[in-house]
Amino acid sequence: xxxxxxxxxxxxxxxxxxxxxxxxxxxxxxxxxxxxxxxxxxxxxxxxxxxxxxxxxxxxxxxxxxxxxxxxxxxxxxxxxxxxxxxxxxxxxxxxxxxxxxxxxxxxxxxxxxxxxxxxxxxxxxxxxxxxxxxxxxxxxxxxxxxxxxxxxxxxxxxxxxxxxxxxxxxxxxxxxxxxxxxxxxxxxxxxxxxxxxxxxxxxxxxxxxxxxxxxxxxxxxxxxxxxxxxxxxxxxxxxxxxxxxxxxxxxxxxxxxxxxxxxxxxxxxxxxxxxxxxxxxxxxxxxxxxxxxxxxxxxxxxxxxxxxxxxxxxxxxxxxxxxxxxxxxxxxxxxxxxxxxxxxxxxxxxxxxxxxxxxxxxxxxxxxxxxxxxxxxxxxxxxxxxxxxxxxxxxxxxxxxxxxxxxxxxxxxxxxxxxxxxxxxxxxxxxxxxxxxxxxxxxxxxxxxxxxxxxxxxxxxxxxxxxxxxxxxxxxxxx
Amino acid sequence: xxxxxxxxxxxxxxxxxxxxxxxxxxxxxxxxxxxxxxxxxxxxxxxxxxxxxxxxxxxxxxxxxxxxxxxxxxxxxxxxxxxxxxxxxxxxxxxxxxxxxxxxxxxxxxxxxxxxxxxxxxxxxxxxxxxxxxxxxxxxxxxxxxxxxxxxxxxxxxxxxxxxxxxxxxxxxxxxxxxxxxxxxxxxxxxxxxxxxxxxxxxxxxxxxxxxxxxxxxxxxxxxxxxxxxxxxxxxxxxxxxxxxxxxxxxxxxxxxxxxxxxxxxxxxxxxxxxxxxxxxxxxxxxxxxxxxxxxxxxxxxxxxxxxxxxxxxxxxxxxxxxxxxxxxxxxxxxxxx
Numbered sequence: 083x084x085x086x087x088x089x090x091x092x093x094x095x096x097x098x099x100x101x102x103x104x105x106x107x108x109x110x111x112x113x114x115x116x117x118x119x120x121x122x123x124x125x126x127x128x129x130x131x132x133x134x135x136x137x138x139x140x141x142x143x144x145x146x147x148x149x150x151x152x153x154x155x156x157x158x159x160x161x162x163x164x165x166x167x168x169x170x171x172x173x174x175x176x177x178x179x180x181x182x183x184x185x186x187x188x189x190x191x192x193x194x195x196x197x198x199x200x201x202x203x204x205x206x207x208x209x210x211x212x213x214x215x216x217x218x219x220x221x222x223x224x225x226x227x228x229x230x231x232x233x234x235x236x237x238x239x240x241x242x243x244x245x246x247x248x249x250x251x252x253x254x255x256x257x258x259x260x261x262x263x264x265x266x267x268x269x270x271x272x273x274x275x276x277x278x279x280x281x282x283x284x285x286x287x288x289x290x291x292x293x294x295x296x297x298x299x300x301x302x303x304x305x306x307x308x309x310x311x312x313x314x315x316x317x318x319x320x321x322x323x324x325x326x327x328x329x330x331x332x333x334x335x336x337x338x339x340x341x342x343x344x345x346x347x348x349x350x351x352x353x354x355x356x357x358x359x360x361x362x363x364x365x366x367x368x369x370x371x372x373x374x375x376x377x378x379x380x381x382x383x384x385x386x387x388x389x390x391x392x393x394x395x396x397x398x399x400x401x402x403x404x405x406x407x408x409x410x411x412x413x414x415x416x417x418x419x420x421x422x423x424x425x426x427x428x429x430x431x432x433x434x435x436x437x438x439x440x441x442x443x444x445x446x447x448x449x450x451x452x453x454x455x456x457x458x459x460x461x462x463x464x465x466x467x468x469x470x471x472x473x474x475x476x477x478x479x480x481x482x483x484x485x486x487x488x489x490x491x492x493x494x495x496x497x498x499x500x501x502x503x504x505x506x507x508x509x510x511x512x513x514x515x516x517x518x519x520x521x522x523x524x525x526x527x528x529x530x531x532x533x534x535x536x537x538x539x540x541x542x543x544x545x546x547x548x549x550x551x552x553x554x555x556x557x558x559x560x561x562x
Numbered sequence: 563x564x565x566x567x568x569x570x571x572x573x574x575x576x577x578x579x580x581x582x583x584x585x586x587x588x589x590x591x592x593x594x595x596x597x598x599x600x601x602x603x604x605x606x607x608x609x610x611x612x613x614x615x616x617x618x619x620x621x622x623x624x625x626x627x628x629x630x631x632x633x634x635x636x637x638x639x640x641x642x643x644x645x646x647x648x649x650x651x652x653x654x655x656x657x658x659x660x661x662x663x664x665x666x667x668x669x670x671x672x673x674x675x676x677x678x679x680x681x682x683x684x685x686x687x688x689x690x691x692x693x694x695x696x697x698x699x700x701x702x703x704x705x706x707x708x709x710x711x712x713x714x715x716x717x718x719x720x721x722x723x724x725x726x727x728x729x730x731x732x733x734x735x736x737x738x739x740x741x742x743x744x745x746x747x748x749x750x751x752x753x754x755x756x757x758x759x760x761x762x763x764x765x766x767x768x769x770x771x772x773x774x775x776x777x778x779x780x781x782x783x784x785x786x787x788x789x790x791x792x793x794x795x796x797x798x799x800x801x802x803x804x805x806x807x808x809x810x811x812x813x814x815x816x817x818x819x820x821x822x823x824x825x826x827x828x829x830x831x832x833x834x835x836x837x838x839x840x841x842x843x844x845x846x847x848x849x850x851x852x853x854x855x856x857x858x859x860x861x862x863x864x865x866x867x868x869x870x871x872x873x874x875x876x877x878x879x880x881x882x883x884x885x886x887x888x889x890x891x892x893x894x895x896x897x898x899x900x
Contacts, residue, residue: 093564096564096565097564099565100564100565100568103572107575126682127684128682128684128685128688129640129685131688132644132648134648134651135647135648138651139691142754142755142758142789143751143752143754143755145751146851199881199885199888199894200894200895201874201877201878201881201893201894202877202892202893202894202895203865203873203874203877203893204870204873204874205870205874206870206871206874217874217878219878219881219882221885224853224882227878246874248847248850248851274751274752275718275752277750277751467566467569468565468566468568468569468572469565471565471569471572471573471576472565472568472569472572474572474573474576475572475573475575475576475579477576478575478576478577478579478580478583479575479576479579482576482579482580482582482583483579483582485583485586485587486579486582486583486586489583489586489587489589489590490586492590492593493586493589493590493593496593496597497593504597504601505594505595505597505598505601506594508590508593508594508597509590509591509594512587512590512591512594516587
């Protein structure tokens with residue numbers, strides 16, 4: 083090989099390495115910009131009100147609301163969850179539980195606990211694919227309806243609930259999620275203040291380790307196990323930093339399926355949730371943006387950091403991998419279903435450019451770039467000289483930048499929301515923010531790449547994640 | 563070579579990033595320390611709040627309050643204002659007047675007046691909601707502040723000021739009504755409480771405002787009239803039954819039903835028999851919101867509706883209204899009922 087060719091190849095290799103580094107740098111700078119925006123948005127919002135004050139302000143004007151709870155094999159928690167939902171502080175709401183073909187005793191538990199009475203005759207199912215078997219009304223509670231249907235997936239269950247919902251707003255809640263008692267009041271505020279609001283998302287936090295009684299978090303605690311604790315830190319960064327910043331720019335494209343509020347009429351106009359994706363929550367919000375922009379309608383999708391929904395994070399690496407692979411597949415399905423929005427930024431504006439653009443650069447390209455960088459690191463290191471500088475810069479930016487961002491999100495959380503239970507928990511979370519960048523983040527990127535490959539293969543299905551009852555601590559969480 | 567050229571920049575970047583990480587960790591540590599101090603102070607703060615709460619309560623009851631507790635000096639005005647607001651929502655009449663006097667002496671009125679000029683709209687709106695408490699001790703200043711807030715550029719603040727103004731005196735009420743007559747903010751759901759309070763205090767004025775052309779405003783007024791069972795507005799509700807705007811027609815039916823007006827049930831019967839299934843569905847949804855025995859025949863009439871959504875709602879309503887009749891009519895499957 084001639085010297086000239088070798089020089090050319092080396093220069094080319096260096097350019098490729100620098101391009102990879104440039105992408106990482108862009109990603110970290112983008113996150114830093116999100117952090118700054120979130121700080122700006124948090125500082126500008128009015129101070130939080132006590133629940134009583136909020137109730138007296140909203141009790142007359144809060145729109146009616148239907149909570150839809152899709153449930154699949156949830157016999158362990160369903161009764162407590164429904165009781166807790168029925169006890170939420172909100173003036174006018176109903177709960178529709180959709181038993182999506184459970185094979186365990188979910189329906190039996192509900193029948194027993196709430197004296198359910200079946201309703202005969204044909205049932206409306208315009209939006210539903212899997213047959214609805216029966217609808218039940220509670221003899222004791224006028225605000226509870228239970229639907230039982232053949233298994234058709236989460237979207238189908240949500241659509242079944244949507245079909246029978248009567249509230250002006252619908253709120254989707256996972257059966258294994260726990261809402262704080264004033265979360266509906268806080269989440270509904272944007273709908274009252276701004277009538278153009280079509281959807282609102284709230285904060286989701288990790289419930290592992292919390293003390294739960296009768297379907298309610300009575301004492302917030304950090305998870306004792308490291309894996310859920312790392313996710314707790316990750317959730318803080320995602321919700322306090324990213325979603326708040328995206329909402330500030332009118333580009334919020336994700337309202338978590340665990341807790342989101344929507345205008346029912348808009349959902350019905352859009353034909354409900356789509357059946358052909360595992361990222362139905364993400365896809366729905368992108369479709370809402372699309373629908374409103376195509377009609378030139380003034381609208382808003384808000385994020386409110388105060389209403390908190392607690393969810394169980396996977397406690398095993400295998401479960402976490404399944405969850406993240408599915409999330410990534412859902413994101414890709416949504417992205418490619420609406421990729422044309424990126425080509426018309428004038429029409430689709432911030433949701434396309436920021437929402438879908440970020441997804442492309444950070445979620446589609448990002449994981450591969452970052453993982454490739456880590457894989458090539460030993461090679462860079464061994465080459466020495468300028469390559470060593472590149473290796474050091476890579477480690478500093480990828481891991482150090484991640485730590486700085488996690489700390490930044492924690493600072494935001496503490497100064498503006500202060501929901502971390504105690505000082506020592508703040509320290510533990512900061513430590514999790516450090517540890518997270520040294521293995522966990524790379525693992526998540528690997529899951530995303532697997533998700534990508536699965537999506538290319540056309541994989542479908544949700545995969546099963548082991549969950550346990552909230553109020554039954556695992557041995558590691560049992561206090562000594 | 564491009565990498566050699568970039569090497570100084572790369573060196574700068576990794577050293578700067580490491581410094582940034584160090585700084586971030588230090589900031590977190592400072593916050594941890596701050597939180598530790600707060601945790602130590604939390605107990606005392608709770609005691610302070612309790613002492614001030616008791617002091618204010620004694621003041622409201624007209625009991626000898628003794629010298630102001632030292633806790634007052636340790637709590638900031640915003641916290642005291644919050645406590646006053648909490649108490650104000652549960653006291654009435656003379657107790658309310660005494661609470662206002664005590665709060666004014668503690669500087670809460672000044673605090674609220676300052677907030678009414680805040681740059682944050684939410685704080686101005688909150689101040690507007692709290693100011694009526696002080697109308698008995700500083701009517702002029704409260705009136706002036708509310709009059710200014712009635713002209714605020716933010717709709718939420720104007721509505722909050724008008725709702726508060728209704729409580730204060732007749733002159734301010736008239737001013738608020740003038741604002742409400744023309745301001746589009748008062749056609750939004752946010753203003754429902756304003757219309758409700760106005761209806762409670764001056765039903766005749768509300769009836770006069772209900773002769774408005776704006777169907778959205780009229781819809782809200784009728785909803786407020788229904789909630790307050792204000793028969794003074796029955797004529798306006800009956801007139802709205804023929805309005806081409808469907809939500810207004812439904813609001814009129816709802817209001818008449820809530821007022822127990824005979825035309826309410828008749829209008830519901832008409833809706834339930836309408837050719838358009840959307841109207842029949844709307845009627846059944848309306849009945850479902852507050853089921854009454856009088857609705858039973860209407861539900862029975864729609865059990866076999868050709869539209870499955872309407873038929874379902876009718877069956878559902880019947881199960882709620884009269885489970886026995888539902889069983890007799892086979893709305894509850896026989897084997898399940900047995």
